[in-house]
Amino acid sequence: MMDAGRHPNIELLDYSEVVEVQGYVGNFDVRVRRESRYVDVVKCTGCGQCQEACILRRGKGKLMVPSEFEAGMGKRAAAYIPFAQAIPFKAVIDPNSCLQLTKGKCTQKCVDACGPGAIDFEMEETFVDLQVGAIVVATGFTMWDPNQLPDYGYSKSPDILTGLEFERITSAVGPTEGEILTSKGEKPEKVAVIHCVGSRDERAHAYCSRFCCMYSLKQAHQIKEKTGAEVYSIYMDMRTFGKDYEEFYLRNRSEDIQFIQGRPSQVTVDPVSGKCFIEVEDILLGRVRVLDVDMVVLATAIEPPPDAGRIASTFGLGRTPDGWFAEAHPKLRPVETATAGVFLAGCAQGPRDVPDTVAHAGAAAMEAVRLFNQGKVTISPTIAVVDAEKCVGCGECILSCPYTAIVRNVDEKAEVNPALCHGCGTCAGTCLSGAITALHFTDEEIVSQIDALLELAV
Amino acid sequence: MSELYEPKVVAFLCNWCSYAGADNAGIARMPSPHNVLPIRVMCSGRVSPEMVLRAFRSGADGVLVLGCHIGECHYIDGNHRTIKRMPLVHNLLTYIGIHPDRFRLDWVSSAEAPKFAKVTKEFVAAVRELGPIAKEIKA
Numbered sequence: 001m002m003d004a005g006r007h008p009n010i011e012l013l014d015y016s017e018v019v020e021v022q023g024y025v026g027n028f029d030v031r032v033r034r035e036s037r038y039v040d041v042v043k044c045t046g047c048g049q050c051q052e053a054c055i056l057r058r059g060k061g062k063l064m065v066p067s068e069f070e071a072g073m074g075k076r077a078a079a080y081i082p083f084a085q086a087i088p089f090k091a092v093i094d095p096n097s098c099l100q101l102t103k104g105k106c107t108q109k110c111v112d113a114c115g116p117g118a119i120d121f122e123m124e125e126t127f128v129d130l131q132v133g134a135i136v137v138a139t140g141f142t143m144w145d146p147n148q149l150p151d152y153g154y155s156k157s158p159d160i161l162t163g164l165e166f167e168r169i170t171s172a173v174g175p176t177e178g179e180i181l182t183s184k185g186e187k188p189e190k191v192a193v194i195h196c197v198g199s200r201d202e203r204a205h206a207y208c209s210r211f212c213c214m215y216s217l218k219q220a221h222q223i224k225e226k227t228g229a230e231v232y233s234i235y236m237d238m239r240t241f242g243k244d245y246e247e248f249y250l251r252n253r254s255e256d257i258q259f260i261q262g263r264p265s266q267v268t269v270d271p272v273s274g275k276c277f278i279e280v281e282d283i284l285l286g287r288v289r290v291l292d293v294d295m296v297v298l299a300t301a302i303e304p305p306p307d308a309g310r311i312a313s314t315f316g317l318g319r320t321p322d323g324w325f326a327e328a329h330p331k332l333r334p335v336e337t338a339t340a341g342v343f344l345a346g347c348a349q350g351p352r353d354v355p356d357t358v359a360h361a362g363a364a365a366m367e368a369v370r371l372f373n374q375g376k377v378t379i380s381p382t383i384a385v386v387d388a389e390k391c392v393g394c395g396e397c398i399l400s401c402p403y404t405a406i407v408r409n410v411d412e413k414a415e416v417n418p419a420l421c422h423g424c425g426t427c428a429g430t431c432l433s434g435a436i437t438a439l440h441f442t443d444e445e446i447v448s449q450i451d452a453l454l455e456l457a458v
Numbered sequence: 459m460s461e462l463y464e465p466k467v468v469a470f471l472c473n474w475c476s477y478a479g480a481d482n483a484g485i486a487r488m489p490s491p492h493n494v495l496p497i498r499v500m501c502s503g504r505v506s507p508e509m510v511l512r513a514f515r516s517g518a519d520g521v522l523v524l525g526c527h528i529g530e531c532h533y534i535d536g537n538h539r540t541i542k543r544m545p546l547v548h549n550l551l552t553y554i555g556i557h558p559d560r561f562r563l564d565w566v567s568s569a570e571a572p573k574f575a576k577v578t579k580e581f582v583a584a585v586r587e588l589g590p591i592a593k594e595i596k597a
Contacts, residue, residue, distance in 0.1 A: 424536045425504030447516075
């Protein structure tokens, strides 16, 4: 991220969203909405004086806002730098909690504190229009909410954490400064790490989220190393598929961590002691066990972001039944999409871990570069053509085209853009005046096939 | 009606899902009726109502249109057009006196070879029951 921020040929449009894409491979017109961050990024030096001055911070924690980066376990002010490695390292004002922006009433200490005078409460969102040749969609994933399966008891106790929340607890700059502590501030004596929460589960997501096995093993290892607690790793199948991954698993197995193969049926919380009880069938022992633990870490599934549908329609992408964006071919064209010139990188296409994401993103970037170096594209001869003599200009074909490849030209006739047409023939099936021909699938060809086939004896 | 009557069924198969599904049914040696005469189109959206009627006029006893499942179309939403258009065929068939069960629209993905075998078997059996199209068209 740091490298991308510093690269002279990369222009980062942070806090932005693509709202419209027109055109076709090599000639995309993209409209980007830049949200207002109420801070002039050119003037802001990232000194952080505004977050110290913010009146919400002066409220001594009570008024402060739960920090998204700390997974709600830390607090932040309304004017803040999102996290220590943020790119760009500039402040932003949260319009949902800032007193000036929500109530219009504030002493505006941040404005006084800001040396360069970067804060501007009047700032409005802007739109940027870009002309680009290729697009890489790398919109990532979101974490699945474990409250959707109440058996895991996620919201019943503050000591039942998701893997991401545990990451903050174990981080040296996190809310506990790296000490693994329960919500009571004590060192846990027994901790359970549960794999496949929401993944490989017909009730949530049938697919494997792929990287949870490895981070759960890492977390089990860290708990053992930092606290010496009794650690239970409850898994369905251990999917340590990558280079050196199996070795890490074997190392964990030699570290006095209890591995239990099975899927927990429920997690309950004792209301007095706050202890968590996990009922799980150990399928290797062949009996049900009840574990009492002080802390539970859930390796929750990942899922496509909630606005994946909108992103798909903006960029003309297809989606697989599980909701991820569809690649052109699962094995041979894993970064290309149904729309030429639009490529996929990372978890936008499906769950994958960091090394696989780096490789996938590199492939997407090279596909885009290859396109530019060629300077031209090869298209299939199976496209639609319009007979202007027959076309009455009703526009039904324009509505039927999945690729917006048909436009009405100056003569009020339909015109197919061969670079956008994929040759599905839906327009030809729609056209009432027979003006559109789907090349290689013309009406005459299909009728001849029908007649020839029906002459055969069955 | 002779029990041995073998109907002719024209099947419009989309290139990406149903044609591949039919292919896989063949590779897997799944028995499917020989009465099905496949016509490959790139997308089920290519099939116009006239094309279906043309097949009946040429003597087909039944017409099948198979495409990708809704949401899985290779061409994003070509099959949405098919699903909107095909009820018209039912109405037209009823209007001109052809039994509407002689026409069926269904979805078969490339992975659903067993479904291809099942749909074709069921449809051919239903058309065989209805008998030759000549009974209904007198021209």
